[in-house]
């Protein structure tokens with residue numbers, strides 16, 4: 001790693017070059033179940049897990065998003081508690097951590113759930129708002145919403161996640177009119193109906209779901225043997241056991257990403273009660289303060305002495321009223337407790353392909369901050385100074 005010069009006593013190092021590599025075939029195809037903004041790369045998650053934890057240890061991700069850290073943790077033999085306040089994150093993480101035993105099993109579940117869904121009433125179809133309907137041919141929409149309702153009722157998170165993964169895109173294997181894949185925007189100007197009529201036709205659900213399941217099982221999906229718990233909870237309400245070995249997580253990228261607005265179509269499928277999916281990101285300086293103190297109060301207190309905290313913090317463009325860089329806030333909050341030391345700080349540039357927007361307020365780089373809880377019983381740890389207090393961010 002090259003030292004990346006910053007003022008102060010502690011330097012950020014550049015991320016190792018291989019972090020920029022594409023995840024190879026040794027990574028589970030379950031990582032690709034459905035897209036998620038601000039998702040961590042599986043190879044980075046795995047490297048952090050195997051470097052800082054041991055098999056059998058308990059790893060917690062309280063902002064699990066699409067479940068990248070929990071899936072890698074479980075596949076490398078760690079026990080896991082994953083949690084997120086977003087229903088889409090909860091469903092996706094549940095699906096990745098407890099998939100059907102085999103492709104045959106998944107295909108059989110598909111036929112069964114689909115068959116049941118055809119007997120459902122048109123109620124959800126009729127009551128859907130216009131902005132949701134605008135994405136689909138009416139016959140595709142009627143079919144998919146009944147199928148989604150059947151998955152919700154039978155709590156089949158895996159089929160539901162696969163459905164969300166093929167919900168919108170411009171490719172033929174997806175269910176919507178031409179639109180973007182990550183954040184839902186119709187692409188009817190780029191692909192007008194007059195020139196591309198085939199993109200506006202009915203899209204049958206079953207063959208697309210079968211193809212999706214086959215892709216999901218492309219890599220072997222051995223069932224994890226270690227235990228995992230997935231919760232739908234905000235960090236403020238999260239209750240953890242007192243013996244956590246490591247917290248490895250990416251807190252929300254305040255000011256840059258909005259997990260409700262940017263996931264709105266998938267969230268509407270999961271929870272039809274939210275009124276406003278279109279809020280713009282505003283100055284969330286106060287939100288960041290709450291997030292930092294909640295993490296310190298609710299999660300870090302559950303960590304064992306000597307335990308590890310790894311925070312992947314989005315380096316956002318600092319807005320007018322946001323005076324402090326998010327990393328600075330996390331570093332100050334942890335070091336001021338007097339029981340943590342900073343043992344590593346890495347800066348990783350995010351290529352355009354992983355950003356939700358290509359310019360403006362989007363996150364440009366991530367800081368990976370590794371802290372260790374000081375162990376009074378272990379002199380080699382308790383004598384350490386508060387390294388990192390002078391990190392410039």
Ligand SMILES: C[S@@+](CC[C@H](N)C(=O)[O-])C[C@H]1O[C@@H](n2cnc3c(N)ncnc32)[C@H](O)[C@@H]1O
Nearest residue numbers: 038039040063065066068085086234235252259
């Ligand atoms: C940067 S994303 C995590 C991405 C994840 N590492 C992945 O690979 O997909 C941050 C997550 O924090 C969640 N979040 C935001 N506010 C939260 C809160 N108060 N409590 C719990 N989760 C929250 C968001 O829903 C989002 O999924």
